[in-house]
Amino acid sequence: MLNATPESAAERVYREVKGQILTNEIAGGELISEGDVASRCAVSRTPVREAFLRLEAEGWMRLYPKRGALVIPIGEREARDVVEARTLLEGHAVRSVVGDDAVRGSLTARLAANLVAHRAADPADIAEFSRLDAEFHQLIVAAGDNPLLADFFVGLGERHRRMTTASVHRDTGVAARILSDHGELLAAIEAGDAEAFATALGAHLAGVHDIRSGERS
Structure with missing residues (x-):
């Protein structure tokens, strides 16, 4: 009340x-x-x-x-725009940290802790599951040490969460895929391989959010 x-x-x-x-x-x-x-x-x-x-x-x-x-439903154009923006921001952040062992080490430790908590979360608790998913990606962008880009990414966070929850509702297998993909993204950062990260991120976002290749509508 x-x-x-x-x-x-x-x-x-x-x-x-x-x-x-x-x-x-x-x-x-x-x-x-x-x-x-x-x-x-x-x-x-x-x-x-x-x-x-x-x-x-x-x-x-x-x-x-x-x-x-x-x-208002999530439109295909909106989903594509959010994924494109996230791809650019996260890719830029990883490229800026892979050459700095201290920053990369700190980031991978935080991501590993997030992944432990995420794996322990109940996928049926979609609010918490989607919060941890958003946090994983926000940690990556924040590590890029560009406050303007980090703030912009936080602004995308709510749309990101909504898209994630919609995807989990649509397909129960999405939750397991998110956890598996996050492990792959973490491994790429640990290895200092920005190109492998970019490839894995593109596949992750397209798969989780069912984004198909093609022209925008």
């Missing part, structure tokens, strides 16, 4: 609904109503309306007066 001021209630509704979108509890294409969300969160419609407007401004939903809010 959200016993709070209208401002904090709106923030909490925003975080709850957005979290459900990112973890695919509210799927793309689903129409949700202010009334249903207000009832579930035990608040009036005013903070729900404020939260919906914020989510619409961020591109997560489209509002239809007197009908509700449509959660």
Whole structure:
């Protein structure tokens, strides 16, 4: 129950609904109503309306007066753009660290710890599984020591998480593939092989997110 001021209630509704979108509890294409969300969160419609407007401004939903809010599905173009951006950012980061033994060693230690935690996580807990997946890739970009690129990558993190949860929902075998692929990516970084990393990353992202080769639509 959200016993709070209208401002904090709106923030909490925003975080709850957005979290459900990112973890695919509210799927793309689903129409949700202010009334249903207000009832579930035990608040009036005013903070729900404020939260919906914020989510619409961020591109997560489209509002239809007197009908509700449509959660915008992940489009093929969006998926391709996110994968392309991630490929560029992660590849750049790895190329910048492979020649520095100390930085590379520190990164591989953090990635190994993440992978241990990821393997121990229950794939059925999609929120935690997708969080650890996003963290693995964020650690790589952060190691590149370019704050502007790292901040941009964090901005992609929510779309990354949503795509991952959608993929895990679509195919139960995706979770095992993610863990296997992360092991391969870690091995490439440990070996200081930026080209092997780039190849493995491309295969990983295309396979996990079902990105097929071809022209953009």
